Amino acid sequence: MADRKTDIGPPHYEKFLPPIIKANYGKWKHHEIVKPGVLMHVGQSGDKLFSVRAATPRLVSTVTIRLFADIAEEFCDGHLRWTSRNNVEFLISDSSKVDPCVARLTKEGYPVGGTGPGITNIVHTQGWVHCHSAATDASGVVKAVMDELFPYFNDKKLPAKLRIAFACCLNMCGAVHCSDISILGVHRKAPVVNHEQMNKMCEIPSTVAACPTGAIRPATVDGNQSVEVIEEQCMFCANCYTVCPAMTLNDPINDGLSIWVGGKVSQARSEPMFSKLAIPFIPNEPPRWPTTVAAVKNIVEVYAAHANNYERMGEWIERIGWPRFFDMTGIEFTKLHIDDFSHAGETYQRSVHFKRV
Amino acid sequence: MATKRETPLLDELMTGPWPSFVKEIKLSADDGKDAASDLLGVLEKSYNERIGHWKHGGIVGVMGYGGGVIGRYNDLPEEFPAVAHFHTIRVNQPSGWFYTADVLRKICDIWDKHGSGITNMHGSTGDMVLLGCNTDALEPVFAELTEIGFDLGGSGSDMRTPSCCCGEARCEWACYDTMAACHDITMHFQDELHRPAFPYKWKFKFSGCSNDCVASIARSDCSVIGTWSDDIQVDDAAIKEYADGKQVDIAQDVVRLCPTGCISFDGSKLAIDNADCVRCMHCINVMPKALAPGKERGATILIGAKAPIIGGALLASVMVPFLPMEAPYDDLKELAEAIWDLWGEHGKNRERVGEFIQRIGLGNFLEQIGLEPTPEMVAHPRTNPYIFFELGEEDGEE
Ligand code: SF4
Ligand code: SF4
Numbered sequence A: 001m002a003d004r005k006t007d008i009g010p011p012h013y014e015k016f017l018p019p020i021i022k023a024n025y026g027k028w029k030h031h032e033i034v035k036p037g038v039l040m041h042v043g044q045s046g047d048k049l050f051s052v053r054a055a056t057p058r059l060v061s062t063v064t065i066r067l068f069a070d071i072a073e074e075f076c077d078g079h080l081r082w083t084s085r086n087n088v089e090f091l092i093s094d095s096s097k098v099d100p101c102v103a104r105l106t107k108e109g110y111p112v113g114g115t116g117p118g119i120t121n122i123v124h125t126q127g128w129v130h131c132h133s134a135a136t137d138a139s140g141v142v143k144a145v146m147d148e149l150f151p152y153f154n155d156k157k158l159p160a161k162l163r164i165a166f167a168c169c170l171n172m173c174g175a176v177h178c179s180d181i182s183i184l185g186v187h188r189k190a191p192v193v194n195h196e197q198m199n200k201m202c203e204i205p206s207t208v209a210a211c212p213t214g215a216i217r218p219a220t221v222d223g224n225q226s227v228e229v230i231e232e233q234c235m236f237c238a239n240c241y242t243v244c245p246a247m248t249l250n251d252p253i254n255d256g257l258s259i260w261v262g263g264k265v266s267q268a269r270s271e272p273m274f275s276k277l278a279i280p281f282i283p284n285e286p287p288r289w290p291t292t293v294a295a296v297k298n299i300v301e302v303y304a305a306h307a308n309n310y311e312r313m314g315e316w317i318e319r320i321g322w323p324r325f326f327d328m329t330g331i332e333f334t335k336l337h338i339d340d341f342s343h344a345g346e347t348y349q350r351s352v353h354f355k356r357v
Numbered sequence B: 001m002a003t004k005r006e007t008p009l010l011d012e013l014m015t016g017p018w019p020s021f022v023k024e025i026k027l028s029a030d031d032g033k034d035a036a037s038d039l040l041g042v043l044e045k046s047y048n049e050r051i052g053h054w055k056h057g058g059i060v061g062v063m064g065y066g067g068g069v070i071g072r073y074n075d076l077p078e079e080f081p082a083v084a085h086f087h088t089i090r091v092n093q094p095s096g097w098f099y100t101a102d103v104l105r106k107i108c109d110i111w112d113k114h115g116s117g118i119t120n121m122h123g124s125t126g127d128m129v130l131l132g133c134n135t136d137a138l139e140p141v142f143a144e145l146t147e148i149g150f151d152l153g154g155s156g157s158d159m160r161t162p163s164c165c166c167g168e169a170r171c172e173w174a175c176y177d178t179m180a181a182c183h184d185i186t187m188h189f190q191d192e193l194h195r196p197a198f199p200y201k202w203k204f205k206f207s208g209c210s211n212d213c214v215a216s217i218a219r220s221d222c223s224v225i226g227t228w229s230d231d232i233q234v235d236d237a238a239i240k241e242y243a244d245g246k247q248v249d250i251a252q253d254v255v256r257l258c259p260t261g262c263i264s265f266d267g268s269k270l271a272i273d274n275a276d277c278v279r280c281m282h283c284i285n286v287m288p289k290a291l292a293p294g295k296e297r298g299a300t301i302l303i304g305a306k307a308p309i310i311g312g313a314l315l316a317s318v319m320v321p322f323l324p325m326e327a328p329y330d331d332l333k334e335l336a337e338a339i340w341d342l343w344g345e346h347g348k349n350r351e352r353v354g355e356f357i358q359r360i361g362l363g364n365f366l367e368q369i370g371l372e373p374t375p376e377m378v379a380h381p382r383t384n385p386y387i388f389f390e391l392g393e394e395d396g397e398e
């Protein structure tokens, strides 16, 4: 195997850049949104680059990638890129090709949009398509939510950007803990231990150590060396299940979704913020998750109606106060909304500076 | 030839304006991929039963690599034989996710030959994800990928595949060359990427400015955020144009929303008290034709972000307030290596570096890696008096 190549790393990006980008690299002057989904970047040279942004479902077939390759060849000499939010962008230097490219993508079912103050693609995870610890499906919920919020992807404007993220368990592959709206799959039942398999499939000390709350301890059950779970201490993080497949957490009735609001990563105006709990639990309702979709839509609409321009979800809620957020959205505030993990006390209101409903 | 699966529930996700992942899986199934057909079957079952059917685990991979492949098995292999194994291959994306039609077709050829035809463009960390193949397909896929110049990304307790925003390639706000830095770091640390040797994962993410398009401050152990150390560049003529136009109300949309109140505007001329500016990007975002980051550019290095597992979510915190980002990025590499040495030796299994820092204390951490404490690193000094004084020989005990 003398010629087996390893550690060559990714190809150098320069090979894939269109000539207009090579010529204007580091020398862009400004940009504007020409119309929904079309950005125009202007170089100091006066060159104009048009990026046509289209939605993809993230899970894409090679058939579709080949289609994108054909479209890129037809309209922009084969140059395309993906965004950090799973949109595909066609990099066009001939302005007369913009509209035909938009028309073609629309016709093929990959709508153009996702620019400016509105909603772009939902960053999401694997769900039942591929992951072991998923409390729900990711792609299905995303599809159902985006079908409903589609006008905001396309041309309907919001006060500011609204970033939605989805993760199917507390591992949160994706920036779910810092999004304007986060949809998070949750388990609600402690793992069921397969005592016969435990010692064969897993290392007991590392399984015990995997639990952040110390809820797992070694035990001998029916003569098997195994572990037991102190159920009151379990917060359903699935960490043990990731380390040890003999600790099943998935449950058809008790798994579902939670909704979080007000996070962001951008530092414009205010510092980055974590998302905070809005709705602790919504049952799984495949294939279209109507309760979840309605809950997200409600939050978006209340925000759209009341936030000021440039105000992200979290900034709006900070201005009006949480009592009013719950009042205006009609979401019930419960014991579950009050933090009880480490440093929970930092989230208590320790002044009279709370806003009235 | 796999059984054609009836999918009445999934079919309800074929309609509506948003592109459908079900359609994508069906495209691959119709393209002759048995794994895609069986995936439809498993997924329909999950939609019926409201439970997943995947098992994690088993060490699978390519020879000499400890990462880059995620082992996945179905728990109903007899019913769905074509997805009995359904491993994921993470392919290290080029910086900024730029491709050409040509190279994409070559990747498709490989994946059509050996795998399910299904991909994620892209996974959450940034890799191109080839979703679903047999164990015996791994080596051939790897060999053919390296033949066309691609390599695997990271997984497990290693340096995960670094990612970056498109930076100077297409953004006037980039304060350093994110794509070059990301590529250089990825190439320099190939061993750390491919052979897990850390207590847990380590992510680098490179954003050209504090708009942070790759969410580095929330998602990376080492977040490199572009910034500047001089004054915001103001184009007075362009300010005048904004003032005369209808798009922006400078007083309302810019001056009032500056978080530090450091902008003043008299109706035609805009002035910024740059000493008070926190480089948040708001004013620049609103008036891209008139304002630009300063000319002395570099990055702030922040360490320790993570999602909740295990000890709760953390945002990254400031480690180096300003670092010029010039190739070959020796300062950044040395900082990362100093942290890896310390955390590698003293970090607990599955303890991210942010959690490690909290456990041992930022002060101790800085001392160990050889960085001087500075006020930029904290929101404010301590409020509790429980100071662990460390008296040396020459102190006290008169
Ligand atoms: S969020 Fe959890 S269930 Fe979803 S893909 Fe990540 S680890 Fe798997
Ligand atoms: S799910 Fe999490 S909290 Fe519960 S036992 Fe497993 S590791 Fe511990």
Ligand code: SF4
Residues within 6 Å of the ligand: B165, B166, B167, B171, B172, B173, B174, B175, B207, B208, B209, B210, B211, B212, B213, B214, B226
């Ligand atoms: S992070 Fe900043 S520099 Fe990078 S693409 Fe986003 S706005 Fe541009």
Ligand code: SF4
Residues within 6 Å of the ligand: A269, B257, B258, B259, B260, B261, B262, B263, B272, B276, B277, B278, B279, B280, B281, B282, B283, B284
């Ligand atoms: S970058 Fe932010 S802090 Fe600085 S002047 Fe502009 S709005 Fe104010």
